[in-house]
Amino acid sequence: MTANVTAVNDRPTAFWLRLLEQRRARMYDEQLDLSVPITWDSPEEQQAAIRFFNAAFRAEESGLRQAHDIADEVASWDPELAQTLRLYGDEEGWHRELLTKFIAYLGGDIRPMGPTTGTFYKLYARAKRHETIVLTNLMFETIGATTYRLALRSAKSHPAVRQMLTILTRDESFHVPLNVHFLRRILEHGDPRALHRLRPLYHLLTAALMASAAASRRRAKPFDNIPFKTLARAYAEHLGRLFMHAEDFGLKPSRALLATVGLRRSDLMGEDDVLSVQAAERAADRTQVVVSAL
Numbered sequence: 001m002t003a004n005v006t007a008v009n010d011r012p013t014a015f016w017l018r019l020l021e022q023r024r025a026r027m028y029d030e031q032l033d034l035s036v037p038i039t040w041d042s043p044e045e046q047q048a049a050i051r052f053f054n055a056a057f058r059a060e061e062s063g064l065r066q067a068h069d070i071a072d073e074v075a076s077w078d079p080e081l082a083q084t085l086r087l088y089g090d091e092e093g094w095h096r097e098l099l100t101k102f103i104a105y106l107g108g109d110i111r112p113m114g115p116t117t118g119t120f121y122k123l124y125a126r127a128k129r130h131e132t133i134v135l136t137n138l139m140f141e142t143i144g145a146t147t148y149r150l151a152l153r154s155a156k157s158h159p160a161v162r163q164m165l166t167i168l169t170r171d172e173s174f175h176v177p178l179n180v181h182f183l184r185r186i187l188e189h190g191d192p193r194a195l196h197r198l199r200p201l202y203h204l205l206t207a208a209l210m211a212s213a214a215a216s217r218r219r220a221k222p223f224d225n226i227p228f229k230t231l232a233r234a235y236a237e238h239l240g241r242l243f244m245h246a247e248d249f250g251l252k253p254s255r256a257l258l259a260t261v262g263l264r265r266s267d268l269m270g271e272d273d274v275l276s277v278q279a280a281e282r283a284a285d286r287t288q289v290v291v292s293a294l
């Protein structure tokens with residue numbers, strides 16, 4: 001790891017806790033403006049939008065529960081980290097509230113998960129080791145931030161859709177480096193072999209998440225208009241970039257997998273403006289929207 005990356009990325013828990021407290025002070029004042037009704041181009045577009053935000057809702061729900069569960073256990077060895085996890089979980093809870101309102105506004109409701117997604121979340125909910133939960137969550141946050149950012153460019157252009165996607169992009173971008181911090185602290189505290197055990201999971205999840213882009217295209221593309229190749233490549237790029245910039249984890253993306261979407265490791269080395277800690281710091285001030293720089 002270069003000195004610069006360490007200096008930027010490895011902030012103490014107090015730094016993250018302070019940012020979360022600043023964000024909480026403003027969080028509940030931010031309201032969705034749902035005053036302008038949406039005119040859909042087709043019923044397929046509307047249904048795809050409902051499915052897109054249902055997937056987001058499930059991710060929020062899962063993030064909230066896992067963060068609060070871990071917080072209760074972490075409290076015994078690091079109360080400050082536990083409080084940081086709680087405030088992070090509360091942000092996901094706030095997203096869940098916003099999405100509940102937003103999905104109703106789209107003319108939909110919260111739907112039961114499909115069999116594939118349901119199995120995935122059930123397996124995830126059974127994970128017991130903290131490092132497994134946090135790595136999985138970190139990778140979910142990364143693909144969430146990536147999907148929302150791409151959707152902002154190509155999804156239906158409507159002020160309420162833009163506002164919802166902007167909030168999610170901004171906050172999930174903040175959650176990525178925050179979860180890197182959680183993973184570092186949990187690995188420092190726990191079994192030294194834990195990092196070694198994470199490696200196969202990282203590779204498996206990267207491949208599974210790239211494959212999930214195909215399933216999500218069938219369900220959500222009429223709304224977000226993101227082609228499969230663009231999404232799968234963006235997932236590979238950002239899941240890879242994340243760990244190329246946090247070399248201490250030793251989780252390098254597979255060359256073979258990157259090659260399937262036309263990427264090389266060297267393509268991932270440049271500055272990552274969207275998922276960086278600097279972006280997270282900007283996102284701490286909710287009036288400064290990260291996506292404005294896209």
Ligand SMILES: [Fe+2]
Pocket residue numbers: 060063091092095171172
């Ligand atoms: Fe969220």
Ligand SMILES: [Fe+2]
Pocket residue numbers: 063092141171172175
């Ligand atoms: Fe998040």
